[in-house]
Amino acid sequence: MSTKEGVRELAIYIHLPFCVRKCLYCDFNSGVYDREVQKSYVNKLCEEIDWTFEERRKKNPGKDIITSIFFGGGTPSVLEPELIKQILCKLKENVELCKLNTEKDLCKPHEKDELCKPEITIEVNPGTVEYLEPYEDPLVEDKEKNIENNIENNIENNIENKDKGIEYIEKTMDSAKDESKEDGKPQRKNKLEYYKAIGINRISIGMQSGSDEELKTLGRIHNYEDFLKTYQMAKEAGFENISVDVMYALPGQTFSSFEKTLRKTAELSPPHISAYSLIVEEGTPFDDMDLDLPGEETERKMYVSVGKILKEYGYHQYEISNYAKDGFECRHNSVYWKRGEYLGFGLSAASLTYDESGFSSSSRKNENAHSACETDGSADKTDGTTKRIVMNYRYTNTGSMEEYLKAETFEQLKAFRKEEEHLSMNDCMSEYAFLSLRMNRGISAAEFREFFGRDLEEVYGDVIRKNERWRLLTVSDERTVSLTAKGRNVANVVMADFLLDEEET
Numbered sequence: 001m002s003t004k005e006g007v008r009e010l011a012i013y014i015h016l017p018f019c020v021r022k023c024l025y026c027d028f029n030s031g032v033y034d035r036e037v038q039k040s041y042v043n044k045l046c047e048e049i050d051w052t053f054e055e056r057r058k059k060n061p062g063k064d065i066i067t068s069i070f071f072g073g074g075t076p077s078v079l080e081p082e083l084i085k086q087i088l089c090k091l092k093e094n095v096e097l098c099k100l101n102t103e104k105d106l107c108k109p110h111e112k113d114e115l116c117k118p119e120i121t122i123e124v125n126p127g128t129v130e131y132l133e134p135y136e137d138p139l140v141e142d143k144e145k146n147i148e149n150n151i152e153n154n155i156e157n158n159i160e161n162k163d164k165g166i167e168y169i170e171k172t173m174d175s176a177k178d179e180s181k182e183d184g185k186p187q188r189k190n191k192l193e194y195y196k197a198i199g200i201n202r203i204s205i206g207m208q209s210g211s212d213e214e215l216k217t218l219g220r221i222h223n224y225e226d227f228l229k230t231y232q233m234a235k236e237a238g239f240e241n242i243s244v245d246v247m248y249a250l251p252g253q254t255f256s257s258f259e260k261t262l263r264k265t266a267e268l269s270p271p272h273i274s275a276y277s278l279i280v281e282e283g284t285p286f287d288d289m290d291l292d293l294p295g296e297e298t299e300r301k302m303y304v305s306v307g308k309i310l311k312e313y314g315y316h317q318y319e320i321s322n323y324a325k326d327g328f329e330c331r332h333n334s335v336y337w338k339r340g341e342y343l344g345f346g347l348s349a350a351s352l353t354y355d356e357s358g359f360s361s362s363s364r365k366n367e368n369a370h371s372a373c374e375t376d377g378s379a380d381k382t383d384g385t386t387k388r389i390v391m392n393y394r395y396t397n398t399g400s401m402e403e404y405l406k407a408e409t410f411e412q413l414k415a416f417r418k419e420e421e422h423l424s425m426n427d428c429m430s431e432y433a434f435l436s437l438r439m440n441r442g443i444s445a446a447e448f449r450e451f452f453g454r455d456l457e458e459v460y461g462d463v464i465r466k467n468e469r470w471r472l473l474t475v476s477d478e479r480t481v482s483l484t485a486k487g488r489n490v491a492n493v494v495m496a497d498f499l500l501d502e503e504e505t
């Protein structure tokens, strides 16, 4: 999303598809790979970053600023942490990390001193953050090697970018050197401390359940005690912004067992909790098993209880499955839900951006008349409304490790993409509407007009009134449309109502 002339705010997703072993319910693109593959993958991912930004620089004038980075997986913490640093440095060589986020509502109170650093999250799983081998601080050991590689790898980049990357590495190394040894012994005891030193500021821990029996049923590698250790390590490493994932509707799970998990988690007081129901996906081992799953009524009761119980502990729900203490809403995911611009790197990673035929709020009637980058979020002089770039181009990388590693040029990597879509205005409006409904803030009529140059009532008036009559939607005085508590229980049905056919509107 462009917020001021020539500046494009970007969220970055990095997919790291490595796990210790496959959980029984998992259909994510992840697997067990040896270290050589892990290294080759990260090198390829760094090439993908270079290729992508080189193309962006050629095509679009203006400047990219990264507002959030999310290392997801898979289990990113399976990797040696210097590979995470390699990726961060590569991003830093190509694009600036934001210092000032222009979207004030995304700034977090606890970060006001550093208004606003990018939010940099890494997903970790219990049992994977300890060093498996005798510890050598790679930040210190590899300083010279990394700088050399960096220069070599980026011989094509311009001097300014190269300098930025090196400056970042050197700064990181220097702070690492100061802190890494005490009486000849390294102080960094685990990967979490390393993450903290390289600028990661948010940890998302996959706990899933507080019951060892349920964790075993899911095929997870950890028990509850392992989770507690990881949580403690994250606190000791200095992380304030920690999110914990829990799952419900698990095989054999009772309402009371889920309530225990939830209360145990809330008592630890992580500032953010995500709660997802188990979905048995086709092709997973669970799909072939005869599972004792809770009935629909129990599942609904579990969902409703999440909001109620977490409220007692000071959390508010801000999205269908996400709960936070004030100021700790996930900035990165909010970009997805607001249809902001994001780039995904790695296997199966999806990106949402705009293409040459993109449109802005005031070019809808003649979609091809403007290039998206001509519209920059500044006021439209003819009618006084604000123009916004509408993200209309989505693509998803190949899901095949073999293809990904084989690509030697950007063109080859693009040829392997598994999806590429140029979205119509109706697609964009539909997505905007149902993604906004996921969030408690709902669909704002003013923002809808700002984005699409259309009146919300004109496009969705009938749908809104129908769902309002059924008490599934509520409309505020400020003309914001959001799900009611009853509506949240059948959110998918309500959202489906907002899908527009091509002929509609």
Ligand code: SF4
Binding pocket: 018, 019, 020, 021, 022, 023, 026, 027, 028, 030, 073, 074, 075, 125
């Ligand atoms: S740890 Fe996560 S990504 Fe890995 S197999 Fe389990 S559920 Fe899938």
